[in-house]
Amino acid sequence: MEEIKHVDENLITKAIIKKAAEEWIDFSECDVIVVGAGPAGLTASTYLAKNGLKTLVLEKKLSFGGGMGGGGMCFHKLIIESPADEIIREFGCRLEMIDDRIYITDAAEMMAKLAAGAIDAGAKILFGVAVEDLIFRSSPLRIIGTVVQWASVNMSGLHVDPLPIKSKAVVDCTGHDAEVLAVASRKIPELKITIHGEKSMWVDLAEKSIIENTGEVCPGLYVAGMAVAALHHTPRMGPIFGGMILSGKKVADLIVKKIKTQ
Ligand code: 48F
Secondary structure (H helix, E strand, C coil), rough: CCCCCCHHHHHHHHHHHHHHHHHHHHCEEEEEECCCCCHHHHHHHHHHHCCCEEEEEEEEECCCCCCCCEECCCCCCCCCCCHHHHHHHCCCCCEEECCCCCEEEEHHHHHHHHHHHHHHHEEEEEEEEEEEEEECCCCCCCCEEEEEHHHHHHCCCCCCCCEEEEEEEECCCCHHCCCCHHHHHHHCCCHHCCCCEEEECCHHHHHHHHHHCEEECCEEEEEEEEEHHHCCCCCCCEEEEEHHHHHHHHHHHHHHHHHCCC
């Protein structure tokens, strides 16, 4: 076997910092910032990027998948109902039918394939970056980007000022706590956003309401996935993911239409 290549320690540091900084500069202004790399965020970013929009996904954890990894109470399976199965198949995910138009898949497979789909479509996913605030303008009132911080800095409790990233649209895909909308509600009262929180479980109604209520919250700010239930006080649905996938696709379609006609 050929001898392993010698690597100078300094080259590692220089290469990582140079390449990462180049990409941060490039993405400091983008078309869409998707906050959260769960099922809704990954689906949305895939279709945004496929449509040629410069799409940045900010995820505060060091992994993608959000609530997918936990399956149902840590049993490693997820349920998908029609017509979301068509989208899941587009990502190359294998499904097994368990009842009329109801399917099951592996949590790890769905996480990996949705993320690979988003990356292959051209979306950039950054881990360990938390969105802690928004950039806004008045007359007319609108959102024009996010304010970000290393999640590890937030966890440390150190006082470090964050950095802004501008975009034409921001999508809250942060799940049950609707973290971005919660900040908007608290810090930009003119937007008149109230987070009521999700209701108890009712699967059919939950899935339908998520898809129906997915969309623009105010100019430049959109919501998809479970954050929709938190905003509209609609039920939760547990480990069934058709609504998340269709919500992600719907928000992407709305943003593409809006940005391309601007
Ligand atoms: O929670 P999550 O999976 O949200 P989702 O895409 O899907 C919900 C389902 O997983 C499930 C369900 C229905 O099937 O009930 O729970 O709506 O993914 C949200 C992601 O956002 C990240 C978080 O770490 C997770 O990966 N996130 C949350 N707040 C922030 C954030 C933030 N402030 N900045 C960056 N990432």
